[in-house]
Amino acid sequence: MFEDLESISERPEPFEFYTARDLWTDDHTWAQMLSFHLNEAIDISSRNAEFISRSVEWIASTFNIGQDTKIADFGCGPGLYATRLAKHRANVTGIDFSGRSLEYAKAVAVRERLDISYVQQNYLDFETRDRFDLVLMIMCDFCALSPTQRREILVKFNRILMPGGSVLLDVYSLAAFAQREEAATYEVNLLNGFWSPHKYYGFLNTFKYYGEKVALDKYTIVEPRRTRTVHNWLQYFTLEDLEREFVAAGFSIEGIYSDVAGTPYDRNSNEFAVIAKKA
Numbered sequence: 133m134f135e136d137l138e139s140i141s142e143r144p145e146p147f148e149f150y151t152a153r154d155l156w157t158d159d160h161t162w163a164q165m166l167s168f169h170l171n172e173a174i175d176i177s178s179r180n181a182e183f184i185s186r187s188v189e190w191i192a193s194t195f196n197i198g199q200d201t202k203i204a205d206f207g208c209g210p211g212l213y214a215t216r217l218a219k220h221r222a223n224v225t226g227i228d229f230s231g232r233s234l235e236y237a238k239a240v241a242v243r244e245r246l247d248i249s250y251v252q253q254n255y256l257d258f259e260t261r262d263r264f265d266l267v268l269m270i271m272c273d274f275c276a277l278s279p280t281q282r283r284e285i286l287v288k289f290n291r292i293l294m295p296g297g298s299v300l301l302d303v304y305s306l307a308a309f310a311q312r313e314e315a316a317t318y319e320v321n322l323l324n325g326f327w328s329p330h331k332y333y334g335f336l337n338t339f340k341y342y343g344e345k346v347a348l349d350k351y352t353i354v355e356p357r358r359t360r361t362v363h364n365w366l367q368y369f370t371l372e373d374l375e376r377e378f379v380a381a382g383f384s385i386e387g388i389y390s391d392v393a394g395t396p397y398d399r400n401s402n403e404f405a406v407i408a409k410k411a
Contacts, residue, residue: 140335140352141316146344147278149363153229153254162232164326179271181212183393187270188216190394194387194407195266195298197222202264204292206255206285207273211237211248218246225249227258256281263294269301270392272403275367282367286381290410299383299408302392308402309368312347314340327353345369371399374406383408 154161179187191197199221205214208226210233218224218241226248228234234250241248251258256277267289277285289299315338321327322334335352349364375385387407388397397404 141337143337143339144348144350144363146341146346146348147365149361150278150281151362152276154360154362160329161327162230183391184212185216187391187393188213188220191266191268191300191392192217192220194394195300197266199223201266202262202294203266203268204260204262204264206258206267206269207271208237208250209233211240211250213268213270214248214250215240215244215246218248219244223247225251225260225262225264227251227253227255229254256285258288260292262292263297264292265294265297267293267297267299269299272302272304272366274301275304275369276365277367278365279367282377283381286377286383290382293410295410297410298386299378299410300392300405301408302403302405303369303374304366305399305402305404306345306368306370307400309340309345309347311402312338312340314338322351322353327351328355330355345373369404371404371406378406378408382411384411 195201197203197217197220201222203217203222203224205217205224205226208214208228209230211226214224214226214237226234226237228250229252231252234252237248237250241250274282274285293299315336317336319334321332322336327334333354335354337350337352339348339350341347345368347366347368351362351364353360353362371388378385385406386409389395389405390398390401391403392405
């Protein structure tokens with residue numbers, strides 16, 4: 133028992149483990165995540181519906197979205213952005229590895245008579261011969277990637293964009309990092325049964341890595357027949373650090389905002405968004 137608790141409390145190296153697939157492809161947890169996506173009043177998994185609608189209108193205006201605009205939506209979930217952008221006549225491809233989310237997205241596309249291409253795949257592995265005008269990565273997905281994964285995804289974005297194409301993504305800021313605190317929590321059915329429909333014991337260890345500006349929520353879920361650990365990593369950025377990563381991948385920063393709805397940039401905001409153009 134002591135050794136088990138030692139393992140549960142152990143602090144890994146930054147981005148030592150990548151377990152996103154366990155969160156997004158487990159039958160129970162992806163159903164939970166989909167319910168969060170579709171709750172229009174909250175900002176879990178997706179932004180609330182009012183924000184998404186405002187964001188899409190700003191995106192459509194800023195990038196002059198129309199019939200010939202080709203958009204790749206990385207981490208599209210149940211298509212909340214893809215659906216709205218397709219209604220602006222954009223040609224949208226959504227990539228996500230949650231099958232349940234894509235089933236919902238495809239059903240909406242059929243019902244709304246929208247021609248949207250959905251790809252069930254880890255977007256880190258996504259390859260295509262298509263070329264796009266705009267790449268989206270929204271809800272701070274970029275922050276969940278390791279430095280190596282971020283370099284690879286930015287190179288991929290550059291490769292699949294047309295000349296002069298753009299990336300729009302948002303990230304967490306150092307203001308948000310300052311609000312995180314290290315903690316250890318234990319609870320029966322942690323997060324109100326999020327991790328399993330059956331009884332389990334849940335441990336949450338939150339670690340901060342001050343030098344790297346990284347936080348980890350390490351969930352250990354103990355069930356009768358298995359114990360599993362899910363690592364939820366988040367990288368926090370300064371504008372200068374994010375710009376450095378984009379420039380190294382062949383982009384220039386063209387716009388800076390507090391969110392993906394075009395709110396003017398505030399250095400004290402918990403998040404910020406950038407438009408980066410392919411050089």
